[in-house]
């Protein structure tokens with residue numbers, strides 16, 4: 001159930017609704033909005049008694065939620081969430097968020113060379129995996145904590161916010177310590193204990209869509225994180241498995257408007273994993289911005305031919321620079337900055 005407060009409800013009215021929810025043994029999730037505050041309820045295994053809330057001061061209405069998810073929906077928060085990543089770095093606001101960097105952190109020389117180009121492009125976020133979920137156990141698994149330390153150096157030197165993946169409890173503790181955004185990879189989208197752990201992180205969470213996940217399953221994964229009290233979730237469409245042979249994955253562009261019709265969460269596109277091919281990344285990045293994505297996550301390498309992972313889909317520094325130029329122009333057309 002969802003309690004919608006009147007526009008003039010006081011802090012006290014809100015606190016009283018929260019108290020009643022807690023007293024019933026459930027968990028309140030208070031979402032302040034531009035025009036009103038709504039309070040989601042989780043933890044109930046049977047329908048909540050609406051009459052218990054309708055009589056409380058400041059309550060406009062109590063709505064029964066019929067969808068499988070509650071906290072991700074526009075019913076709870078009708079305006080889009082803007083996720084603040086510290087300073088003026090945001091995902092979901094008016095600015096197109098660009099997250100760029102190598103697939104994996106390999107060396108100081110590599111991350112510094114790429115970060116310099118990322119900073120120069122005006123992007124605010126740097127990506128790079130220190131813990132890599134690889135198909136083969138013999139493939140490069142990432143530098144671990146040493147990689148996170150290099151990412152922290154990048155933040156220090158370039159002022160970029162760090163987006164990096166956690167794959168289990170131990171890496172989650174380290175990511176929490178060193179990073180700015182906690183990435184949950186496609187292969188872990190239904191790793192429910194990791195989702196709950198991300199829900200207890202102080203960091204915003206970038207949640208990739210699973211390799212064969214439906215939009216509903218993806219949103220329910222976001223719901224897991226939010227139900228733990230972390231409302232700062234960014235969805236990432238990175239392509240799904242289909243029968244095609246011309247791409248690594250099929251980038252599901254229609255998922256963007258599909259999600260935006262249901263959820264207030266920002267959604268970014270990953271055309272690198274979404275195509276797996278260098279020459280397809282820029283065209284699909286353009287398309288992603290054109291369908292209304294809130295941002296892009298792009299793999300970039302100073303020497304793609306030498307990359308320890310995902311070299312085939314990594315852009316060179318020059319290609320990346322050109323991509324940013326193009327996608328900004330498209331974003332400007334479809335979401336012009338307000339004048340004055």
Ligand code: PEP
Nearest residue numbers: 103185186187208238273
């Ligand atoms: C990544 O971003 O490096 C990654 C492993 O992506 P995905 O989880 O989408 O495969």
Ligand code: MN
Nearest residue numbers: 103299309310
């Ligand atoms: Mn990769």
